[in-house]
Amino acid sequence: xxxxxxxxxxxxxxxxxxxxxxxxxxxxxxxxxxxxxxxxxxxxxxxxxxxxxxxxxxxxxxxxxxxxxxxxxxxxxxxxxxxxxxxxxxxxxxxxxxxxxxxxxxxxxxxxxxxxxxxxxxxxxxxxxxxxxxxxxxxxxxxxxxxxxxxxxxxxxxxxxxxxxxxxxxxxxxxxxxxxxxxxxxxxxxxxxxxxxxxxxxxxxxxxxxxxxxxxxxxxxxxxxxxxxxxxxxxxxxxxxxxxxxxxxxxxxxxxxxxxxxxxxxxxxxxxxxxxxxxxxxxxxxxxxxxxxxxxxxxxxxxxxxxxxxxxxxxxxxx
Numbered sequence: 188x189x190x191x192x193x194x195x196x197x198x199x200x201x202x203x204x205x206x207x208x209x210x211x212x213x214x215x216x217x218x219x220x221x222x223x224x225x226x227x228x229x230x231x232x233x234x235x236x237x238x239x240x241x242x243x244x245x246x247x248x249x250x251x252x253x254x255x256x257x258x259x260x261x262x263x264x265x266x267x268x269x270x271x272x273x274x275x276x277x278x279x280x281x282x283x284x285x286x287x288x289x290x291x292x293x294x295x296x297x298x299x300x301x302x303x304x305x306x307x308x309x310x311x312x313x314x315x316x317x318x319x320x321x322x323x324x325x326x327x328x329x330x331x332x333x334x335x336x337x338x339x340x341x342x343x344x345x346x347x348x349x350x351x352x353x354x355x356x357x358x359x360x361x362x363x364x365x366x367x368x369x370x371x372x373x374x375x376x377x378x379x380x381x382x383x384x385x386x387x388x389x390x391x392x393x394x395x396x397x398x399x400x401x402x403x404x405x406x407x408x409x410x411x412x413x414x415x416x417x418x419x420x421x422x423x424x425x426x427x428x429x430x431x432x433x434x435x436x437x438x439x440x441x442x443x444x445x446x447x448x449x450x451x452x453x454x455x456x457x458x459x460x461x462x463x464x465x466x467x468x469x470x471x472x473x474x475x476x477x478x479x480x481x482x483x484x485x486x487x488x489x490x491x492x493x494x495x496x497x498x499x500x501x502x503x504x505x506x
Contacts, residue, residue: 245274247422248314251370252321259325266320273313280306315367322370349392352403352452356411359446365498365506368422372414381406383413400454401463402471404447405440412439415503423505434487435503440464441491442499449495464488 248270252260283303287296353374360369373387381390388410395403416435419425427435444460447453456463465484468474474483491499498504 244310244314245270245277248273248317263321263324266317266324269313269317269320273310273317276306276310276313280304280310318370349390349395349403349407352395352407353388353390355447355450355452356407356443359443359450360411360415363446363496363498364442365504366415368418368505369415370418372411381410383410383417385417388414401444401456401460402467404444404453405464405467406471408440408443409436411443412436415439419503419505425505434483437483437487438491438494438500438503441488441493442495443491444488445492445495460492461485461489 252263252270280303283299283306287299287303357371360366361371372383375387375389376392377389378393379389379391380394381388383389388407390407390410395406398406413436416432416439441464444453444464448455448460461481461484465477465480468480468483469477474480494500
């Protein structure tokens with residue numbers, strides 16, 4: 188492989204397949220050279236020399252971990268050796284890619300790149316194990332799971348069964364969506380409506396209980412979609428513009444709604460779900476014309492509905 192062909196391969200992969208930082212699939216060279224976005228900079232990464240921030244996947248995983256509460260990190264501190272192992276694979280992979288850069292024996296360069304990809308693949312496996320370990324350690328302690336949250340104060344009813352609906356939305360996105368970067372967001376009740384505030388899902392059980400079953404589903408799905416797309420932008424730097432964000436959100440809502448139906452969390456009604464979503468757009472989101480609402484429903488909500496069972500589009504999953 189010549190230097191020119193190697194550079195061409197890098198350019199091809201930069202514009203082609205993208206992998207998530209926690210995936211176990213083969214990672215492209217372009218991803219390795221793409222700095223990971225972080226919610227916040229920590230006081231010097233534990234896994235970077237001289238306090239410099241690691242711009243690659245391990246640094247992104249560490250900053251995700253650092254962003255959580257002290258209790259969250261204490262519960263999962265036993266998972267950190269997995270991050271250290273991922274760092275070792277990452278460093279070796281980067282060193283191999285660096286060694287393959289100078290002109291020379293093309294067969295040797297190809298072998299170095301192959302070895303580097305294998306190291307990055309093993310890094311991905313360790314990162315996936317790390318995130319699974321951390322999430323499992325905190326699933327039953329209240330920060331990210333639903334089991335210990337109280338959607339309504341003790342003694343009060345939850346007529347809309349909001350806690351169950353939250354669990355179903357979370358399950359739909361964790362299983363079958365192909366969103367490998369999805370992590371259950373923090374959820375908490377408040378007085379208002381339902382929203383994603385940049386840190387978690389906030390919901391008012393009393394407000395949601397007054398809505399129809401389909402409207403409740405759309406309202407919750409919309410906020411989870413906002414969370415997913417925010418994570419996509421944070422991790423991959425994807426900023427497609429407001430119009431495309433709306434379309435991507437509609438796709439996710441359609442996917443979640445079909446999942447609700449499939450899991451019997453939403454009863455079939457005589458009205459087509461697409462008609463109900465078009466009505467929702469007009470009533471709740473101020474879409475001014477019924478024709479515009481129907482076009483959005485047909486193109487995007489309908490796409491998400493039809494993709495249930497196959498996973499969300501790659502433009503959203505970043506596979």
